[in-house]
Amino acid sequence: MDTSTATAYSDIQDSANTKLPIMELNQIHQVYFSDAGEVEAIRDVNLSIQPGEFVGIVGQSGCGKSTLLSIISGLITPTSGQVVIKGNPVNGTSSQTGYMLQHDTLFEWRTILDNVMLGPEIQGLDKKKARKRANDLLDRYGLAAFKDKFPQELSGGMRQRAALARTMCTQPEILLLDEPFSALDYQTRLAMSDEIGIILKKEGCTVIMVTHDISEAISMSDRIVVLSARPGRIQSEHQILFPSAGGASLSPMASRDTPEFGQYFQTIWKELDFHVSGSK
């Protein structure tokens, strides 16, 4: 990352005294071509995200949620429109974004520590510093005793935490989570979303999480964006606040017990449900 832009950026932010968005999506439009014809996956998506914000994107399967993440990460160049991160248009993948997939995709021939070192290794970062960072991350995520173990020796939840450490080790500005817990069993899934939610909040990460699990999205996010069925458009946005907690920031697990939680769920459920019956 270019440090000079980073400083300039924070200067502007201070002087304006309003938060500049860390990321903006401008008129994103995505069309896929195949032998069967053209498929419009995403239409006119505009979104701006503040530093430290946790945004959940929900929608039915096939509404282009994952495509949107691929576009933000620079894996896919959108048919038209632009992704801007910290004032710079995204052009190909970069270490600005960290991507966490549904499956932990840990390499079974590498130890946990070596798995976490994968990103720095590929990006040619300072080995010594990266190793220290990797060790710190693993300590903080409760994997200190498992650094030299192989992924097969870890439980599903531990593997997912290791995958998070791997993503964080390259120090991304924005974290993209693509259904990160959906491969886990229900109990682990609840525990992990709580745990990882707390970690990410505490570290002040900017996160975009795609999920089809409405409860998960409500419990973890500051804001939820609902995508319509294909072609995916932003159907609505919901700021997630829990006034009943009296301004205290709640852990994902605790937020599930608030009265607001149920209301958000009902609202978002109806919005999605409408499309299910509509598409039938």
Next chain:
Amino acid sequence: MLADQSNKEHIHKQENSPERALNPFEQANEKKPSKAYLKYLRQKKRNRWTVRLSQVLIFVVFLAIWEISARTHAVNPMLTSYPSAIWPTFLELLNSGDMNHQGNIIHHTSVTLLEVAISFVISTLIGIVVGAALWWSAFLYRVLDPYMVIANAMPKIALVPIFYIWLGSTLSIYGIAISIAGFITTLMIYSGFRETEPDKIKLMQVLGAKKWQIFSKLVFPSNLPTITAALKATIGLVLVGVIVGEFQSARAGLGYLIIYGSQVFEMNLVMTAIAILAVMSTVMYGMVLYLEMFIRYKRR
């Protein structure tokens, strides 16, 4: 609060650490194993020995039938030789060399061994290099695909005379062995490369990996098991190629001994060469198997 939580969990996880979980009998062993469990262990051991014994028995019975039917002239010993003749023939070959020329049995065995080893290494390298090239360029694969299908389906044995004419008596042996083994090895390794988990490739791309990094850090290491599996096929095919090549053109080697022995109707010689070949191929296959187990063990 988080630190507390993860600490607590950390301790908790250690108590339940997987090594413990992996060995459910550990507790049972620490206490006194139950009678039923001991019985189970004895039963298992006995089963294992019954299998071993049966295996040995089959071999012994086979040799006995062969020996007896030859001795009683139920079959013509001119055609079958005797199993008991193999060892004396072997010793004779060891000391004197074969009847008229070209060194002793050690020489013949090492000639074949060297041919097999060189062809094996070259076939493996071709498999990995060409497999990687095909993985690298989807265009190349799509262009070459029909040719590879034809080349693979083609019975390479049919090319033996051509190889002999083109490459001469020694090189043609390598040519045949490599053409028989190389294609299968390449196709097996390529299909492993191609089936590398798409999610892992996506991960590498997101981390900004170049194509050669994706290959060297992901595709190749994740396919080591595929490669060793391919090597099991390679070793068998290389042996076929080398022996057939020796049939055609060699002045030395086990294949030469077999063909020479059959021409002069010296079945003792043929059977001895075949027995050595059987031992040799078993040992080589075993080595590849050992390599495979080693890689599996490294990854658990």
